[in-house]
Amino acid sequence: MMQLIALEANNRVRAERPVVVVVTRKKCAAAERAVRSFATAAAALAIDAIAMDADDADNAELLDDLGITCVPECLLFARGVVLERCAGARHDDDARAILGAALRRPRDRR
Amino acid sequence: MAAHNAPYGAAHTAAAPSESADASTIPAAPASMVGLAALYDDPAFKVLYARVHDARQALPDWDNLAHVTAFAGAAELVGELLIRPRGAQERRALAHLLWQLLPTAMRARSFLPLPDDLGRRAEDGFALVPGDVPRVAASWVAFLGDPELLPKALAHQPLVLVPRSQAKALHQKAPAVLVQAERLEGDLLHARALGAAAEPVRPTSLESVAGWLLSAGPDARGLDLRSEDDRALLLVWAQLLRERHVDGRSAFAWLQDGNAPASVKARVVDACLDAAVAAVGTFTLDPQACRFSLSSREGEGGWAEQAAAALRTVALPDGPLVREVLPRARQRGSVAELVWADALLVETGYAAGRLSALGAARAFARLATSVLAPLGVLPLSGLRDGRGAVLLQRFVEEAPGEPRLAAPRLVSFGEAVKNEPLADAWRDGRGLMLPDPKAGPRHELAAMPAWLALFLEGIDDGYRSRPPQPAAREATP
Numbered sequence: 001m002m003q004l005i006a007l008e009a010n011n012r013v014r015a016e017r018p019v020v021v022v023v024t025r026k027k028c029a030a031a032e033r034a035v036r037s038f039a040t041a042a043a044a045l046a047i048d049a050i051a052m053d054a055d056d057a058d059n060a061e062l063l064d065d066l067g068i069t070c071v072p073e074c075l076l077f078a079r080g081v082v083l084e085r086c087a088g089a090r091h092d093d094d095a096r097a098i099l100g101a102a103l104r105r106p107r108d109r110r
Numbered sequence: 111m112a113a114h115n116a117p118y119g120a121a122h123t124a125a126a127p128s129e130s131a132d133a134s135t136i137p138a139a140p141a142s143m144v145g146l147a148a149l150y151d152d153p154a155f156k157v158l159y160a161r162v163h164d165a166r167q168a169l170p171d172w173d174n175l176a177h178v179t180a181f182a183g184a185a186e187l188v189g190e191l192l193i194r195p196r197g198a199q200e201r202r203a204l205a206h207l208l209w210q211l212l213p214t215a216m217r218a219r220s221f222l223p224l225p226d227d228l229g230r231r232a233e234d235g236f237a238l239v240p241g242d243v244p245r246v247a248a249s250w251v252a253f254l255g256d257p258e259l260l261p262k263a264l265a266h267q268p269l270v271l272v273p274r275s276q277a278k279a280l281h282q283k284a285p286a287v288l289v290q291a292e293r294l295e296g297d298l299l300h301a302r303a304l305g306a307a308a309e310p311v312r313p314t315s316l317e318s319v320a321g322w323l324l325s326a327g328p329d330a331r332g333l334d335l336r337s338e339d340d341r342a343l344l345l346v347w348a349q350l351l352r353e354r355h356v357d358g359r360s361a362f363a364w365l366q367d368g369n370a371p372a373s374v375k376a377r378v379v380d381a382c383l384d385a386a387v388a389a390v391g392t393f394t395l396d397p398q399a400c401r402f403s404l405s406s407r408e409g410e411g412g413w414a415e416q417a418a419a420a421l422r423t424v425a426l427p428d429g430p431l432v433r434e435v436l437p438r439a440r441q442r443g444s445v446a447e448l449v450w451a452d453a454l455l456v457e458t459g460y461a462a463g464r465l466s467a468l469g470a471a472r473a474f475a476r477l478a479t480s481v482l483a484p485l486g487v488l489p490l491s492g493l494r495d496g497r498g499a500v501l502l503q504r505f506v507e508e509a510p511g512e513p514r515l516a517a518p519r520l521v522s523f524g525e526a527v528k529n530e531p532l533a534d535a536w537r538d539g540r541g542l543m544l545p546d547p548k549a550g551p552r553h554e555l556a557a558m559p560a561w562l563a564l565f566l567e568g569i570d571d572g573y574r575s576r577p578p579q580p581a582a583r584e585a586t587p
Contacts, residue, residue, distance in 0.1 A: 023438070028436060030433065030434050030435055030436065054438050063438065065283075065494075066495060066496050066497075067495060067496070068438050069437065069439075070398065070436065070437065070438060070447065071435065071436045072435065078329075079328060079329075080328070080494070081329045081492045081494075081545075082468060082496030082498075083329070083468075083472075084466060084468055085468050085496060086397070086466050087397070087398040087449055088433065088435060088449070089452075090429065090433065090452055090453065091429075094456070097457065097458050098458050101339075101458045101459055104334070104337070
């Protein structure tokens with residue numbers, strides 16, 4: 001998953017195409033799991049996924065504005081609007097269900 | 111609400127779960143679903159239920175470790191119940207039982223299973239049937255069609271939003287300023303800033319005022335009744351309307367009365383708004399907001415470490431009960447941040463009971479767009495901070511031909527459900543990042559009567575397209 005700083009991320013999230021932003025931290029197992037799950041889910045739903053480092057000073061203002069309190073935290077954007085956010089997921093299917101519901105795409109069970 | 115969740119609601123009595131309290135409160139609804147009977151009849155559930163009840167009686171409010179230990183013990187029993195596959199309604203019933211054992215401070219926001227008579231309808235995909243939703247009489251909506259609505263409402267000197275370019279903004283991040291309207295001269299609104307100075311602000315065009323007042327937000331949408339979640343949400347809202355009374359009559363009944371006096375209409379719309387907030391805030395749980403945030407200071411005996419250890423040992427059939435997250439800002443004394451609710455509420459969505467604060471706000475905004483906007487309560491969603499607050503601006507018909515504009519309010523769903531004046535939220539630094547009205551759709555007041563008629567007609571079409579209902583089944587012995 002591509003690691004971006006706030007300036008680049010700000011541009012990406014305004015796009016028409018939905019994008020998942022995963023707030024991560026180095027050497028954090030929970031963050032690594034979230035990156036894997038959301039990257040897999042994003043690929044399955046044909047949307048983009050990027051990561052942002054919670055400890056990078058360049059990201060602090062954007063993460064403050066978004067009220068990020070946890071690592072990992074995952075946000076789904078489309079056209080600059082946050083459609084969903086969560087503190088990670090249990091597993092790949094959970095991540096896919098979270099994103100799918102926010103995008104209002106039918107889930108497998110329906 | 112407790113009465114409708116009898117088996118637990120009862121949660122505070124010693125009575126064992128009983129099907130007899132589950133009489134349908136929706137006259138037109140088929141009482142055909144077995145619902146949670148299989149769960150309630152499970153001996154392990156009865157043990158769990160009694161244990162939760164006893165623990166709630168015995169645990170002192172101040173003893174966080176005792177609460178967490180009881181929670182972990184009850185979760186072990188939940189694990190036994192989850193060896194059998196459980197549906198979403200059963201899982202939310204189990205999550206509700208565990209929720210009751212959270213330390214007191216973490217129970218700021220309620221979480222209830224769906225009312226029993228609605229929970230049963232999950233098996234039918236929450237299909238709508240005649241009588242479920244109030245047939246709102248046209249007279250409730252008609253005042254919004256008045257072409258002079260806005261000038262008349264502004265004549266009563268309401269609080270309104272104007273662009274920040276019109277006045278010195280108190281908050282850097284707010285693109286608008288809240289001002290007190292004074293008078294309308296031609297196409298220009300004269301107003302004063304709030305606060306002790308109350309300085310006049312630059313006159314603002316009526317179009318600009320209307321832009322902020324009628325903005326629906328960049329991602330505005332109403333309920334999608336093809337979605338099971340949105341049907342469940344509409345049903346719960348309608349159910350709550352039956353329980354809210356104004357002058358001895360339910361809000362549900364008032365909405366269908368074309369001759370309702372103006373003197374009660376504002377209070378009925380209050381009830382509708384209150385029901386919409388409760389329908390979302392009371393029946394959904396945000397795993398992030400209700401996580402265990404364990405921290406300890408010196409001299410506290412290491413209770414947080416013990417609590418974290420107790421929670422980490424609990425295993426459910428499909429994995430551990432808790433998963434760890436880290437606080438973004440490294441906090442002194444932080445021991446663990448443990449998310450538990452998504453281990454039980456495995457499906458995301460309103461019907462399954464699991465919604466993030468943002469998901470809850472989006473659900474509320476959809477409900478408000480469909481059922482509150484035609485009554486004059488206009489939601490603005492899509493605030494740029496992504497925390498999910500929804501701004502409400504409201505036209506009130508207090509007397510025929512005399513619309514007023516109520517002060518803007520902010521509704522949010524996080525660790526607690528809040529419905530507060532916008533001015534109060536701004537004072538605390540919340541709800542500031544309003545989306546630019548130019549970027550999103552607007553509420554079309556003149557079209558509200560037609561919009562409501564279309565929405566209700568859509569429900570009727572849904573009824574007609576349904577296959578015939580099966581005969582009522584007997585409850586499981």
